[in-house]
Amino acid sequence: MKLKNLISEKQLTYLWKGKYGSIAHLPKYPYEAFHEPDTVMIFPIKQNGEIGIRKELCPAYLIKDTNEEDRLFYTVITGKVENNENLLHTAYRELREETGIKIKDAKILFEKKQIPVCKSMSMRNTLFILFLKEYETESPTGDGSVYEEKSESIWVTINELKQIINDNDNIDHLLLLCYYLLKDLDLFKK
Numbered sequence: 001m002k003l004k005n006l007i008s009e010k011q012l013t014y015l016w017k018g019k020y021g022s023i024a025h026l027p028k029y030p031y032e033a034f035h036e037p038d039t040v041m042i043f044p045i046k047q048n049g050e051i052g053i054r055k056e057l058c059p060a061y062l063i064k065d066t067n068e069e070d071r072l073f074y075t076v077i078t079g080k081v082e083n084n085e086n087l088l089h090t091a092y093r094e095l096r097e098e099t100g101i102k103i104k105d106a107k108i109l110f111e112k113k114q115i116p117v118c119k120s121m122s123m124r125n126t127l128f129i130l131f132l133k134e135y136e137t138e139s140p141t142g143d144g145s146v147y148e149e150k151s152e153s154i155w156v157t158i159n160e161l162k163q164i165i166n167d168n169d170n171i172d173h174l175l176l177l178c179y180y181l182l183k184d185l186d187l188f189k190k
Helices: 087-099 158-167 173-182
Strands: 013-017 022-025 032-035 039-045 051-057 072-075 077-080 101-116 124-137 152-156
Touching: 039 087, 039 101, 039 173, 051 077, 051 087, 051 158, 072 173, 077 087, 087 101, 087 124, 124 173, 152 158, 158 173
Parallel strands: 039 124
Antiparallel strands: 013 022, 022 032, 039 051, 039 077, 051 072, 051 152, 101 124
């Protein structure tokens, strides 16, 4: 599903352009917004019930976090949609880059496309909860960035995920919201 832009790039006034996003002014409104590419979030679940999450260096979070310079945050596996690629392809690519999982067969347990992330940015995010039926494992390649080199993917049970959320202040809302989607899946009800 591709969304039609109501405001063209030509109509935006850019106040600043960066490598990962820009600050744009909407012509009709007295409002600035962070303008960046769309992304996918992936919550993979192995047959043994383990869930893939990230311990990731998130530079934006460090702006307000004074605890330590290279603090890792618990979050979900995410990645940028590149060159209008298929959203599921993006999810599979990002899963392979960040965990080393090369999917041969998976079942989509939940999919929600093009969700606006928050009212101060243009990014839309597509969420996939994937049950991994068959896959190969290789070394994760990452995207080559310094912060991804310091990050890692980990596999946890639903109870371990609950404990991470309850016991840590270095979790983000992506992980928190996805946990509440996951915990009610039939897969985890016992």
